[in-house]
Amino acid sequence: MYIGGLLCRLTQQGKQVILGLELPITEQNQLANYLSSAGKNNDRDTLTQSEFWQRPSDRQDGRSSVAILNLIEQVRSMREHGAKISILAIDADPKDGILDRDEFMASTARRAIHSIEDPTFIALVGNIHGKKNLGTFFDRNYESFGYRLRELGPTTVNIKFISGTAWICNGKKCDIQPIFNTRKIDTSKIGFQLNRDDSTEYDLTLILTNSHASLPAKSIH
Numbered sequence: 001m002y003i004g005g006l007l008c009r010l011t012q013q014g015k016q017v018i019l020g021l022e023l024p025i026t027e028q029n030q031l032a033n034y035l036s037s038a039g040k041n042n043d044r045d046t047l048t049q050s051e052f053w054q055r056p057s058d059r060q061d062g063r064s065s066v067a068i069l070n071l072i073e074q075v076r077s078m079r080e081h082g083a084k085i086s087i088l089a090i091d092a093d094p095k096d097g098i099l100d101r102d103e104f105m106a107s108t109a110r111r112a113i114h115s116i117e118d119p120t121f122i123a124l125v126g127n128i129h130g131k132k133n134l135g136t137f138f139d140r141n142y143e144s145f146g147y148r149l150r151e152l153g154p155t156t157v158n159i160k161f162i163s164g165t166a167w168i169c170n171g172k173k174c175d176i177q178p179i180f181n182t183r184k185i186d187t188s189k190i191g192f193q194l195n196r197d198d199s200t201e202y203d204l205t206l207i208l209t210n211s212h213a214s215l216p217a218k219s220i221h
Helices: 002-012 025-035 041-047 066-080 101-115
Strands: 017-024 085-091 120-124 157-169 174-179 191-194 204-211
Touching (some): 002 066, 002 120, 017 025, 017 066, 025 041, 085 101, 101 120
Parallel strands (some): 017 085, 017 120, 157 204
Antiparallel strands (some): 157 174, 191 204
């Protein structure tokens, strides 16, 4: 996963890193406990025993995937070797009925950023949440997580794949679906592309060749 490599590079530079994940804040204690554990199978079982991780598979999304669980384990291992890195659950608890999740996530991230001196905050969120400008295809007044943090000058990155598969939720269910190059991405431009137009939704686009769907973490038990 690209984000794992980025975290390694940042911590090797001596930076104090906070990884914000689009997980309910109710998962924070379990995350903290796991990061302080030995990372054994029973530790993983304890981390993923909550209702969030154990939702029915057709209601699971990428936030509770094997890939995210592996990323959490990578951070635990990095901390074990002395890296200055933590994980912050930034999303609202669905049971609280909070409608403006973007505002909640932005407020949670902003408090964390201001709580310590000179942190590097990396947020891994859905691409709609990560947009830097106002509006989207379904609501021209939509204020995304990225847009609400604009006073901090964040760099926004959108990741695109040319082909492969992804675990996608279409409103009715979540399952493995193929990725098609419907927008005719130029295959000669693999890697980072700088978006120079201020009106674009992201500062950078990372184009990768192939994606493999990551199943829900509950599927590995």
